[in-house]
Amino acid sequence: MIHMRSFNEFEKRNIEYLVNLNVDFTQVQVTATGLHKSILDATAPMRTYLREHRIHDYGLQKKGQDFKVSKPTVIHTGIKAIETRTSFYRPETKEGDPRLWIYKLKDFSEPNDIYAIIAQSPNQLHVVDLTKIDIQKFCETSEVNPLQELVFGLSEIRDSISIELLHKLFKFRNEWIDTDLSADTAIGRKIESLLGISMNASQLPDYKGIELKSFRDARPNIKKNLFCKVPDWDISKLKSAAEIVEKYGYNSNGIKSYRNTLYSKYPNSQNLRLNVNYLDALLEIEEDEILGNDFKKISDVAVWRLQTLHQQLLTKHHETFWIEVNSRKIENGKEQFMLNKIEHTRNPIVSQFDILLEQSLITVDLLLGRPKKDSLGLIKKGGDSVIFKIKKNATSLLFPESRIYNFLTTTLNSEQNLCMVTIQNRFSPQKMRSR
Structure with missing residues (x-):
């Protein structure tokens, strides 16, 4: 099963830039249905990422709204950092498919946008629109901005033998x-x-x-x-x-x-x-x-x-x-x-x-x-x-x-x-x- 469309060249450049700076992240595609219903599917790669970074483990979560979990989240526009929260839950259906929603995402997204989801700590998420935001442009500037602070703060560059x-x-x-x-x-x-x-x-x-x-x-x-x-x-x-x-x-x-x-x-x-x-x-x-x-x-x-x-x-x-x-x-x-x-x-x-x-x-x-x-x-x-x-x-x-x-x-x-x-x-x- 293919979980998202192919990356375009702009998105590839953004992904390449983050990868080069050793920034670990997962991705999600925002669909028209997802925007309308405020639902994002937590795909297997995303679930693995969230579990490994101690953000959330769907395998331990019970079904229903009473067991919903939320974490502080920042939506990056490049210039601004919008504080919000992300909820993680399993609906009361037979399968209980893992889902999430990033509040305020509708204010910045269009159908088929692909986002990078970045875990800064077990209690802090950041999201960046790979489809719209030129990450390199905002990072390689003399004007300090929240996205630049995030990316460089997570980057590690080492020498070796x-x-x-x-x-x-x-x-x-x-x-x-x-x-x-x-x-x-x-x-x-x-x-x-x-x-x-x-x-x-x-x-x-x-x-x-x-x-x-x-x-x-x-x-x-x-x-x-x-x-x-x-x-x-x-x-x-x-x-x-x-x-x-x-x-x-x-x-x-x-x-x-x-x-x-x-x-x-x-x-x-x-x-x-x-x-x-x-x-x-x-x-x-x-x-x-x-x-x-x-x-x-x-x-x-x-x-x-x-x-x-x-x-x-x-x-x-x-x-x-x-x-x-x-x-x-x-x-x-x-x-x-x-x-x-x-x-x-x-x-x-x-x-x-x-x-x-x-x-x-x-x-x-x-x-x-x-x-x-x-x-x-x-x-x-x-x-x-x-x-x-x-x-x-x-x-x-x-x-x-x-x-x-x-x-x-x-x-x-x-x-x-x-x-x-x-x-x-x-x-x-x-x-x-x-x-």
Whole structure:
């Protein structure tokens, strides 16, 4: 079930700005019906957020108006901060669907506006209209305002061992580097070799807790690999990759395999689709039936526990260097590459992961039934792969503290100091007020 419409570009910029400043938040879409009836649905991601921030736990709440709970809330218009309250309740219906309402919201909202809900403390909420308010404009101004105070007060920016790794990589700036093999993974393996990292299949990050992800040049539609994770076969209808290939695979060069991408918004060419099942905390692969411009589920295929995926994301990408390179072919057909830029991210916001899956900004590649031997009959490395990928332009929606180092313009002074003037940040600290 998709809980809100797709973000527009303005909303994406607002979300990116908050994520970059490590501001944790949840979102809600205000519908026309909701405005008329003064009702907002407390979706599963919102309920999780409210519970984790000790604002409210619907699981402990009884049905009916007598058990309604309210918390102090501030509605931010940019210039002003309007004090109000938010009520949390479960109606006396069979399901008792969790609901909330932010009083005075009708004075500022239109149907389909999307709001960020921010917990400052267990007893204080803030709401900001992502559809209308230019958050960066109000934060990066010399005129102090309540929204600026809130955002900067919640922001955390830290340094880490990344300086050491940066200096090692900058030793190879402006050099064309030969790869050792012809493969999609050739550049990543070569970079690890230059850093003295041995090849392994560990699920842990590559360099002292920092994950390394490399990709070729600046193609706008490229996707970045997040991690590999097969479904939880123990709770899946189909119990292996082989069963998926048997039921949904197709013949290619005499070999039956399955190679395709899964999205949440629509089925792929084999009518398989992802579904984020918040109620059971699962990411599901389902087979759909196409009904004109719509579709409906007809069969289960496989599932992941969302908790497992969240843990994999946090473990693999606690801190990451996304290394972009320029590549070329030389006369003997070998590939060379030059380091172009690094996007440095830390601490993904887990609550965004599920939403980006729903928005199809995170997708899953199934590469199943690939040959186990090469043309010479030798055993090939690798095998079946299930790869979670994020669109290049959506990385900043998942990772806060995103910073870009350009190998042509960034200057490194010493092991403990970076020349920040030449670093291209996702936001502009020089415009921000001193905290």
